Amino acid sequence: MKTTPEVGMPPQVTPRPATKADDDALWAMLCPVFRAGDTYAIDPQIDRMSALRYWSGDEREVWLFEGDESIVGSYYLKANAGGGGAHVCNAAFVTAAAAQGKGVARAMLAHALERARSRGFAAMQFNFVVATNARAVDLWKRAGFDVVGTLPGAFRHPRRGAVDAYVMYRRL
Amino acid sequence: MKTTPEVGMPPQVTPRPATKADDDALWAMLCPVFRAGDTYAIDPQIDRMSALRYWSGDEREVWLFEGDESIVGSYYLKANAGGGGAHVCNAAFVTAAAAQGKGVARAMLAHALERARSRGFAAMQFNFVVATNARAVDLWKRAGFDVVGTLPGAFRHPRRGAVDAYVMYRRL
Numbered sequence: 001m002k003t004t005p006e007v008g009m010p011p012q013v014t015p016r017p018a019t020k021a022d023d024d025a026l027w028a029m030l031c032p033v034f035r036a037g038d039t040y041a042i043d044p045q046i047d048r049m050s051a052l053r054y055w056s057g058d059e060r061e062v063w064l065f066e067g068d069e070s071i072v073g074s075y076y077l078k079a080n081a082g083g084g085g086a087h088v089c090n091a092a093f094v095t096a097a098a099a100q101g102k103g104v105a106r107a108m109l110a111h112a113l114e115r116a117r118s119r120g121f122a123a124m125q126f127n128f129v130v131a132t133n134a135r136a137v138d139l140w141k142r143a144g145f146d147v148v149g150t151l152p153g154a155f156r157h158p159r160r161g162a163v164d165a166y167v168m169y170r171r172l
Numbered sequence: 173m174k175t176t177p178e179v180g181m182p183p184q185v186t187p188r189p190a191t192k193a194d195d196d197a198l199w200a201m202l203c204p205v206f207r208a209g210d211t212y213a214i215d216p217q218i219d220r221m222s223a224l225r226y227w228s229g230d231e232r233e234v235w236l237f238e239g240d241e242s243i244v245g246s247y248y249l250k251a252n253a254g255g256g257g258a259h260v261c262n263a264a265f266v267t268a269a270a271a272q273g274k275g276v277a278r279a280m281l282a283h284a285l286e287r288a289r290s291r292g293f294a295a296m297q298f299n300f301v302v303a304t305n306a307r308a309v310d311l312w313k314r315a316g317f318d319v320v321g322t323l324p325g326a327f328r329h330p331r332r333g334a335v336d337a338y339v340m341y342r343r344l
C-alpha cells in the first residue's frame with residue numbers, strides 16, 4: 001500500500017523558541033523561499049537583516065523545529081491586528097529545503113494551533129496564500145481552514161503571471 | 173427635493189502632502205477615531221507617537237485635505253504587500269469629526285484612486301473593513317469596491333460584540 005509522506009506518521013521534530021543565535025539557520029531557510037518569489041508577497045531581493053526582522057520582529061513569537069540532525073523548520077505567531085481584532089492571530093511557516101515533503105509543516109501547524117489556543121486567540125488567519133501554492137492550500141484546508149476571501153490577480157507569479165491569493169481562516 | 177450630503181456636490185477641499193508640522197492636526201483627527209475603537213483594528217489606548225507612526229510611517233504617502241477653515245481629513249497610501257503583491261495598494265482614511273457627512277471621504281477616495289493609478293498600482297485593497305461601519309462599506313461599494321472576503325467574527329465591537337470584517341478590493 002502506497003502512502004504519501006503527508007499522511008504518514010508525523011516526523012520526529014522538537015520545537016523550541018528561537019533565539020538570536022539561530023539567525024543563520026533561519027536565514028538559510030528563508031533565503032531560498034524569499035528568493036524564489038513564488039509563495040511570499042515579499043521582495044525576492046530582500047536582504048538578510050530585513051528578512052530576519054520580518055520573521056522575528058516586534059511582537060512575533062518564533063519557534064524553531066529540530067530534526068535528527070538539523071533545523072528543519074520555523075514559524076512565527078503574532079496577533080493579526082490590534083484593538084477589536086486582537087483575538088485573531090496570524091502565523092507563517094518555512095520548511096528547510098532538505099526537509100520538504102516529510103510532514104514538517106503539518107507538525108509545525110499543529111504546534112502553532114496549540115500555542116495560539118493557549119495564548120487565548122480565538123481564530124487564526126492567513127492574509128495572503130498564493131493560490132498556486134497547492135501544498136500550503138491543501139495543508140491549511142485539511143487542518144480546518146476555510147478560504148474566506150479571494151484576492152483576484154493579487155499576486156504576480158514569476159512564471160505563471162497574475163494569480164489569485166486567498167485569505168484563509170479558522171476558529172480555534 | 174431632499175438631497176443627502178453624500179450625493180451632493182463634492183466639498184471644496186484642497187489636498188496637499190502632509191508634513192511633520194501637521195502632526196498635531198493629524199492626531200486631533202485620529203485620536204477620537206482610534207479611542208472609539210469601533211472602526212479600526214487598533215488598540216483604542218494607542219498613544220500619540222504610535223498612532224502617528226501607524227499613519228505616517230515607513231513607505232506611506234500621506235495626504236491632508238484642507239477645507240475653508242481647517243483640516244478636514246487625511247489618508248495614507250502604500251503598497252499592501254511586497255514582491256509579487258506590490259502592484260496592489262492599500263489606503264486608510266480619516267475625516268475630522270466636525271467635517272463628517274459632507275462628502276470629504278468621497279473626495280479623498282477619488283484623490284487616492286487617482287494617486288494610486290498614477291503610481292502604477294493595479295488594484296486597491298482594504299484589509300479590514302468592520303461590517304458595522306456602514307458608512308464606509310457603502311462608500312467603498314459605490315466607488316466600485318467588491319467585498320472579496322468576509323472574516324467571520326474577526327472584530328469585537330465595543331457595543332455590538334463579535335462582528336464580521338470585510339476584505340474589499342477594486343482594480344484600478
